[in-house]
Amino acid sequence: MGTDDGSLPPGQALSPTWEDFVPELKQKAVQLPKMSMRRNSRIHWILVTGAADNLSPEEVEAANQVGAMLAREGYGLIVGDWHGVDWLVKAAFLEALPGHEQPARIKHVANYREGELVRVPRAEVLEDDGPNTGYSRSAILAADAGIIVSGRKGSKPSMDALLRHQKPVLPVAFLGWDAFEIYRDILADWNERPVQGLTERQFLELMKPWRRNPQTIARTLRASLATEPEIFISYRRGDVPAAAGRVFDELAHAYGQRSVFIDYANLTLGEDLERILLQLRRCKVLVTMIGPNWRPDRLHQEGDYVRREIEAAKQANLSVIPLLVSRTTPPPREEIPETLAFLWELNFATLQMNDWASSIRRLKEAVDKAIFE
Numbered sequence: 001m002g003t004d005d006g007s008l009p010p011g012q013a014l015s016p017t018w019e020d021f022v023p024e025l026k027q028k029a030v031q032l033p034k035m036s037m038r039r040n041s042r043i044h045w046i047l048v049t050g051a052a053d054n055l056s057p058e059e060v061e062a063a064n065q066v067g068a069m070l071a072r073e074g075y076g077l078i079v080g081d082w083h084g085v086d087w088l089v090k091a092a093f094l095e096a097l098p099g100h101e102q103p104a105r106i107k108h109v110a111n112y113r114e115g116e117l118v119r120v121p122r123a124e125v126l127e128d129d130g131p132n133t134g135y136s137r138s139a140i141l142a143a144d145a146g147i148i149v150s151g152r153k154g155s156k157p158s159m160d161a162l163l164r165h166q167k168p169v170l171p172v173a174f175l176g177w178d179a180f181e182i183y184r185d186i187l188a189d190w191n192e193r194p195v196q197g198l199t200e201r202q203f204l205e206l207m208k209p210w211r212r213n214p215q216t217i218a219r220t221l222r223a224s225l226a227t228e229p230e231i232f233i234s235y236r237r238g239d240v241p242a243a244a245g246r247v248f249d250e251l252a253h254a255y256g257q258r259s260v261f262i263d264y265a266n267l268t269l270g271e272d273l274e275r276i277l278l279q280l281r282r283c284k285v286l287v288t289m290i291g292p293n294w295r296p297d298r299l300h301q302e303g304d305y306v307r308r309e310i311e312a313a314k315q316a317n318l319s320v321i322p323l324l325v326s327r328t329t330p331p332p333r334e335e336i337p338e339t340l341a342f343l344w345e346l347n348f349a350t351l352q353m354n355d356w357a358s359s360i361r362r363l364k365e366a367v368d369k370a371i372f373e
Contacts, residue, residue: 044225045076047139049158050085050149059150060088062172065214066147067092078139080109085149109136135161145224151178168195168224170217174209197224197256223256232283233262234309240291240325250360277312285370286313291325296335311339319370323349
């Protein structure tokens with residue numbers, strides 16, 4: 001984490017310490033995306049590496065945003081004691097956390113550079129293996145995933161080691177340097193070794209530049225670590241099956257294949273409705289698709305599966321997004337059972353086939369709000 005031999009070139013001044021950036025970070029805090037602080041039963045640990053010196057403004061901004069995002073989304077941070085990206089990520093991460101949470105949410109990777117090291121008291125310290133390997137074996141074993149913010153050769157060995165351990169690595173590829181090399185290597189081996197939980201199209205999104213909003217990498221990280229769906233798509237097979245399939249593809253590319261549930265992709269033959277409802281209650285968002293043949297009259301049958309899915313979502317406090325397909329209008333409220341009347345208190349999203357891209361963008365914004373805020 002840093003230069004290959006742990007030293008700085010002759011005459012090269014050290015970058016400012018993370019403490020020097022705290023006043024600036026406090027000033028920027030209002031500009032950071034508002035994300036809820038997650039309380040995961042198990043902390044996922046993310047190893048972050050990057051360049052130590054001569055950072056561009058884009059690299060500084062990306063490091064700040066990644067650190068704040070990891071804190072607010074409930075991840076644990078594994079980071080070295082180098083200057084540059086390591087210290088910037090650490091500063092933004094700690095600035096977003098209450099002091100009492102900091103020791104349990106950060107692990108420091110020790111290194112062999114002389115000088116004062118800035119660490120959180122009582123936080124775990126992982127030993128570096130020095131210049132022989134270029135990375136810390138302890139950090140690789142402790143990490144669930146890695147993020148590389150640019151880098152100048154010294155960052156790549158850690159990410160290569162994570163890949164050998166079949167752990168997801170997400171490069172901020174548009175910054176270039178080591179991040180782009182890792183990005184290129186992963187794409188070259190995609191057919192044999194894809195990043196778990198991601199589609200190739202979703203991974204390609206990491207090349208798109210972003211500023212002040214790390215939502216792309218937040219979605220991608222979440223998808224790579226997902227073990228069960230967060231988004232449930234409800235629809236009638238006799239109504240809009242083709243549109244539902246396309247919406248599933250779009251959301252899977254945005255949030256990961258394992259993060260989205262639709263019956264034909266997730267069910268096994270003979271699986272009953274109760275097990276489906278159990279899966280739904282563990283999600284965070286229900287997208288209920290309403291087309292011209294949604295059949296409001298069938299909703300009055302207590303065993304109707306669409307009715308039961310919407311009722312279960314309401315009981316489990318899921319965010320519900322009613323999605324009107326094409327030119328469909330909401331059915332009259334008096335035709336709907338009282339248990340579903342809450343739908344008319346929500347904003348109906350629309351899915352227009354002749355304006356697909358804009359419709360999907362608005363749908364993803366609504367899903368983002370439900371998941372990240």
